[in-house]
Amino acid sequence: MVANSSTQNNRLQSQLIGKWWMPAIALSLGGLYLAMQFSATEGAGRESFFNVAHPWSVYVFMSSLVGLLVYGLVRHATLWRLGKDTPESVFANLPHRFKNVFRLGVAQDKVRRDRYAAVMHWSISSSIVVLTLVTAQVAIQDDTPLNFLHGSYYLFFSFYGDLFGLIGLIGVGMAMWRRYFIDFSRIRWDERPEDHLIIVGLGLVLLSGFFVEAFRIEVTELTQHPDWAKWSFVSYVLANLFEIFSMSDNQILWSHSAMWWTHVVLAFSWLALIVFTRLDHLFFAPINAFLLRTDSPGRLSTIPNIEEQEIFGVGYVQDFSWKQLFELDACVRCGRCTDVCPANLAGQPLSPMHLIQDLKGHLASVGPSIQKVGNEGGDTRSVSPISMVGEVIQDETLWACRTCGACVQECPVMIEHVPTIVDMRRFLVMDEARLPQTAQAALQNIEMRGHPWSGTALERTTWMDGLGDVPIFDGTQDYLYWVGCSGSLVERNLPVTKAVFRLLQESGSSFGVLGQEETCNGDPARRLGNEYLYQILAEQLIGTFKEKNVQKVITNCPHCFNTFKNEYPQFDGHFEVLHHTEFLNSQLQSGALKVQHELPDTVTYHDSCYLGRINGVYDAPRQILNFIPGTNIQEMERNMSKGLCCGAGGGNMWQEEVGERRVNHVRSEEAIATGANKVVSNCPFCIQMFEDGVPAMQPDEVGRIEPFDVAEILELAVFGEQDSSIEEKTEI
Amino acid sequence: MHFVVCAKQIPDPETPPSAFKIDEATNTVVPAQGFQPVLSQYDGIAAEAALQIKEAQGDDAKITVLSVGAESAQAAIKQVLAMGADEGVLLQDDAFEDGDSHTTAKVLAAAISNLGDVDAVFCGRQAADWDVGQVGLLVAEALGWPVAILAKDVEISDGSMKTTRVLADGFETVSQGLPAVVTVSNEFGEPRYPKLQQIMQAAKKTVTTMTHEDLGLDPSEVGSSGARLKLEKLYIPQSDSQVEIIEGETPEEQATNLVAKLVADKVL
Amino acid sequence: MTKNILVVGEHADSEMTATTAELIGQSTRLAEGGAVSVALLGCCATDVAPQAFEAGAGKVFVNDDDGYTEYNSDQWVTAIESILEGIDVILIAQSTVGRDLAPRLAARQGTAAAMDCVDVRSDSGEIRVTRPCYGGNALADYSFATSPVIATVRAKAFEALAPQSGASGETADLPALSDSRTTIEGREVAEAEGLAITDAPIVVSGGRGLGGPEGFGDVENLAAAFGSNRAAVGASRAACDLGWYPVSQQVGLTGKVVTPDLYVAIAISGASQHMAGCSGSKMIIAINRDPEANIFQNAKYGIVGDYKAVLPALIEAVKAQS
Structure with a gap:
């Protein structure tokens, strides 16, 4: 059995609900009890409007208020109606939606x-x-x-x-x-x-x-x-x-x-x-809680029949779904999203709050004309005097997004910024073909070579050197071990791949790899906005998986994990997907893997966005580290669902950063501040970002914090230092 | 105006050295597993140059893509079509195989003459497989047109072509009358990313195929029979360098040790 | 089998280029008794002619017309074509001139040119050339089905002869300037501080692994420590593409091909396309954090480490030495 890593998080949340509502209810009940005890007050009461002339005028006020509210709603609704249908019906999964209304709207979990x-x-x-x-x-x-x-x-x-x-x-x-x-x-x-x-x-x-x-x-x-x-x-x-x-x-x-x-x-x-004013969130927040997606936040919407579309992604305000337009009105400008946005923390040109507000302003300014022109049967795309993507929202703002989901996680009115940003990226990439050179190079490399690592000197099988017979998946094994492009084509990640392989072997699990037949599953293409390329890759790979009778997949990389788990079902690819930390933890729990060596280390654990916040796997990697005698975890200030992105998400692994600082420098500083001697993560991108960021923030090599994957640490604990892939890092 | 872009499909230049293999019996590169042939990157840049000029001129300019190659080279042609070229012609014939720069240029020149009204031909600075850089010049010679090589900027107006060429120590601006040939260097800038709409349109376009008969060429003057350069041997150079890693506890110690080696080797 | 060989020479500021001397040197070895002649065009060609004789030429064709000084394709082609009678082999440097002239001469002579050769040799009397291809991954040997043989050759592919001072020979005229279809409107010499990267005996290059343009500060400091009269700074294509360093300093297949005595590659992974630009160096030193980097395959000495720590130490050590 694999431990359910999300339970701890749920527990925390329900505790919080108790914390704030109980005192109020207790106080009120206490008061009621005392009032009942006070028996001599049978006659207590008063004349409501004892001293006021014309109290009926209150009803005039009240009707005016109702009238105003209706007016406001209609005014807003005419703008929302410019949007398209939502990708999933907002009436599907009703119990979940009502739960959200209570949990997020009434109980204000996010607040x-x-x-x-x-x-x-x-x-x-x-x-x-x-x-x-x-x-x-x-x-x-x-x-x-x-x-x-x-x-x-x-x-x-x-x-x-x-x-x-x-x-x-x-x-x-x-x-x-x-x-x-x-x-x-x-x-x-x-x-x-x-x-x-x-x-x-x-x-x-x-x-x-x-x-x-x-x-x-x-x-x-x-x-x-x-x-x-x-x-x-x-x-x-x-x-x-x-x-x-x-x-x-x-x-x-x-x-x-x-x-x-x-x-x-x-x-x-x-x-x-x-x-x-923004007081309208009184209604809009609970309604937006109802409208909130009920599937995974790691899933981006598909463009169905993409080859028949006239426009790709969202380049004009009327191309958003009505729910996306509705969200704009829900924003209360609290700044929480921007406060946690990795791009903003690094002084890069993205503030999710301003993005939402700018779109809201744009909708208010051009919406009525679009509606008018639309009613007259005219070309609504030529209405706006300025382009939404490029002028209202600048290109570099869209490219700075890491799709880490921190903004979505924090938003107290349940706005989903990431899909909105990716929708505009789709327009930039597929419709306008306007994208940073480095992102273009990554996408073209995926098209030409099936991986984003332009210029790599490695092959998909290089990591197998020295590992003896590596089983190729043929449908008879239980698990497909999915190495991924980074795991096989980036030098730094090879020891991780080797470590996972050796641990899988040691645990006696039945598994195989695809070797040369692996190819990009499309995640970077999708996040960079090339939905077309993503769909081609996803459909191909799902075909390969089905042909080979793949049922269960263990991935090296949380991005592959997310795509297989949350996005492939959109293309009828249903597989049981585990990240290596989940699987290795289950093997430790069951005793199939045994820790043999003590590792006297203080480590800090970095939650990758796509394993942690987006898929809720917080416990499994920590449990693995807790299994190792001598190893202590020193958490960073931002951890678990509040964890900070390494800087590489959303295709930024392949982009040059624009702004005052680099996100990986910010996060490396936070890791260094814990005083730990290792920063442990679970994602090939995070590790590369730390490998780059740590020396920049800690120039002195002596006592420098070292980045590792959980699997590398576990390999050391299982096989010992003499006998681990990790050694290859320091030897030639 | 009518422009021609010459495009070549080549084995992926990014094939890692470990996967780069040569069949010594046939003196050919063995296609590496998992690597599809690609459009030579410099030809993409040439296409970009032609497209920019076409855009500057408005709608009355047309771009035809020519490629000498096998059936698979359709993909390279389609890639340029997706960037915005109008028509594609694949010059495909067994008789064209195993030629050299001269025979390739001969076939291309025949096809360009066949098109009739071409004003300018855009080639990459060299094909990224053989790295020769002759075809553009030889096409120009075959057609009797002027040629400018290694262009980092190209303008076409009033019947003449103005190019800024990359020299070893700078740049030179030259102008030539049309029709003319230009080879475009990487300094020009990266080729555009095709719009999805254009990718779809390109997929629907038919690429015309032409053989030696269509071009009025004698099989003896093209392909291996017409080649003037004979490939005797293709091989991977043996690296005899055995790297010596300079050890040292600290960077200072490593640096001192390295300098000592350089002094011993009389480099310093 | 004797061969008459023509070297199309190049010169600047009354100095014949080193490569021309190298080509003449190799021509004397290949000629097997045939004549080695040199063509020199443009200002002061006559003054340069003695240098060609000293390098081993038997005959020098000259035309001092200033119109020839800057290479103009049509005019040079016409001039050289007029002296090819009886010539079996034409050697030209792989330069701005050679890249253009060689194929055009070949077309007009009904023969072929082999470009960018690293070797031109006589194999049982037949000329064979070797040239790199596939981005430096492979070498190809060619023979010629037609005559004359035309080849362009890389700098430092051959040794020049020791200068025979006072040597002289026959001088003949190249024809007067003809018309050209190409009008040269202007030339601009790229701003290059200090030594040209192709001439420097030491080249210190930085790559993408520097992490940003600021990394080139250390690279420049190391070059300065070697001496600004000896060392120049280069960059990999990745670094130039990112705008960290001027494209004029790019080393590699599409940049400059450099052949210094010492090439120091800092934070450069060593893709074959980069190696194509520096593999002719006498010695390569690699400094890289990644011990598996390809650059170590091609280096004589390597330091595995972060350049930020290694370079300051190396700068001090080099300064201490000189």
Whole structure:
């Protein structure tokens, strides 16, 4: 059995859900219990609009708000409707989608990835929800035959109304602290006046609410039923404070009335911001959680019947799917995506947040004309005076993307940046044939030679030298060991391939390799935007696999792993796919592989994006390292789902980086900072990037951290230092 | 205007040395397993030069791709068609086989005469297999046209061709009257990446095939019978160099040891 | 079997090129009693003629017309064609001149030219040539079915004769300048600092493994340590393609072919296309992090290590030596 590496992550997440919701529920239940105990309050209650003239005007406000919301929705929807159908139906897999709405929309799982924001945002959002319900109950009590707002429930109602008012104010305070008092950059990358309006406005709404209540209590309950008044604990304190002004009853009544109107106007105005500002995420975030893909984030969409398309990829805003357009409106400019983007961290020209905002701006500016021209049957592609790909979004921005998925992982409103970026790359490559020279060389090499490693002096079988008989897969073995282009054609990765081979052999597993018959599975082509080339390669290789009766595949490389596992099913290629770390871990667990040697090392483990974040395999490689006596893991600050890309993803292995720094230098620094003597990964690209980045960041060879693959370390632990492929690195 | 691009399909020059094998009996390169023949990269650059001029001239220019080779050379022609060339002609005949630069040029020149209205011929600076670099010159001689070799820039206007040629120590700009031949050097820049739409269109195009009869050539003057250079032996040079790795605990020690060796060898 | 051999000579600034002397030297060995003549065109050819005699030529054809100074294909072809009577072998350097002139002469003479030869020898009286092909992966030996034999030859393929000072011989005129279909509109000498890479006795080259253009700083420093009058800096195609170093300094199949006494390859993997440009070096030293790099197959000495650590040490050691 192979350990399920994603369980730990799920566990962590469910703990988090408990953490934040339990205190609120416990507090409320506690209050309810106390209110029930307070039996002498049978008569507790109040006249809802006791001091307000024309309270019916609230309904005017409310209808206006509903009207505005409908207007806003229609306005947005006309723009979304410019988009095409989504690749998968948004009504497929409904249980999963509703789970997402609860988990990501209501429980705000993603928001909680930043602890401060988690408390702040939950405080604000729960307070808005509860206080809306409080207000609604007053309306129901007052304007329907239902009569429930009295007695114990009234006291409880008073209590939680104040409680969530206070919670809301705490949230607003936290938001203001972060926005006005500390240096917190990501929320200022694209700060707009509305941001102040929202936060200050909400503070005023909540405060005015307390004031209204305090004035009411001062003239009513404070003297008549002080024991009731205490349940509205915030207003009670406030009302007592007002006593020092010794206002007359009339003055208080006048103040109450004025404050009531202020509160109502402020509250409805604030709610109206939903239509005009990013507050719309109140609705869009849960809806986007519903729309979120239910398949793997490692899967890019196919272009069906690619040979019959007139345009390839997305070059015009109307070529996006309506869901991609919808997402643009969901963005709240929180900056989390950009904050974790490896390109941005290295000062390279990509900020996922700005990309989404730029597209949103473009849609708003050209969308209405496109719609008009479309209705008239004109050419919608000639509407925009500037080109979306090239001018609104610059080429180098698209090429800087590592497809590492960090932005997608962090986005609290579930925007999927990566497919959007790749869609535009597809346009650049297939429609415009406009791509960096180095990327072009890699793609052409794949076309001509079936691998991206232009200029390699190695053959697909070079790694087999000195390994004796290497079994060729013939359909009788259990597993196909897929070496991959990097594993066979890049010098540095050969020891890894040898190590995996020897460990597979040692474990007694039944496996074979394809040798000369291996060819690129298409992953780099797909990520670089050449979907056509990808489809040709994928279809060929699936044919080969089927012909050879391949059922189970063990891959060297997490990119091959992802493509076989998540993308080949799109072309009817269904195989059981394991990364070597998963398989080797299972062999250790079962005892088929035995660690014989101690390795006194402190290592840091680097999660490759495509094994870790995108496929959730965090545990298996760590478990292998934990099996080795003497080896300690010292985690980097960014690890697991927050791990930072090595810089090579998304075809950037074959591109020259543009920007202030190189991503691999940034990540190498983080590895060096752990003080470990080895940085261990699971991906041929990551290892190459560390081999390049570490010497640049640590010029002194003495004490330099050394990059290895998990398999190389395990080989040392199983066979000993004298007898490992790793030695070839230092000898000639 | 009508331009011709000469394209050759060659064994993949990126075949790793370990997979590069020669059949000494036939003096030919054994196709390496897993390596498909490719378009000689310099011919791709020549095609790029022709395409840029065609684009500068607007729609009334036409590009025909010519290749002397086997059936498989269709792929090389299609590749240039995908870049944007208009027509392809494969000059395929058993009689053309095992020729030299002279016979290849003869066949190409006959085909160019056959096309009739050609204004300029674009060749790569050399074929990336034999690395000779004569065919463009010999085509020009056969046609009686002027030729400029190793161009890094080409312009065609008002009936003349202006080229900037790469010299050993710089560049020279020359102009010649049309029709003319130019061989394009790698300094020109990389060939374009074909648009998918064009790849699809190229796939649908038919490549005309012509034989010695179509071109009015006598079999005795082409191929091995017409060749003036005789390949006696093709072989892989034996590397007699046994590298001596300079050891040392530190870079400083390695450096000192190396310099000592250089002094001993009287290089320094 | 005696052969009359014509060397198409080249000269600049009143100095005959070293390669011309080498070709004359080999011609005297091949002629087996035949005549070795040299053609010299352009300014001051007459002044250069004695150098040709000293190098072993028996007869020198000259025309001092300045119109010949810069190579113009049609004019040179016409001039050389006029003196081919009785010539069996024509040798030309694999240069800007040879690349153009040799094939055109061959076409006009109904014969063939062998380009970029590293050897021209007489095999039982018959001329055989050897030339590299397949990006330096193979060598090919050729014989000629037609006459005269025309070959262009790489620099340093042959030894020149020891100069016979005071030697002299017959001088004859080459015809006057003819018309050309080619108008030369201008020439531009590429900015090359210091020694030309093709002339330098020491070439220090950097490749893609330097990791960036800044790596060439160390490479230049090493060249400076060897002495700016002796060493020049080269680069691999990969490095030039990435824009790290000027294309004028590119060593390789499509760049310059260099044949220095010492070639230092730093962070260059040693693809055959690169080796095609430097394999004629007397000694190659490789510095590379990857012990398996192909460059070590071709090197005499190697240091396995990171250039960032090795070069500063090597610069110091070289400075200490000189």
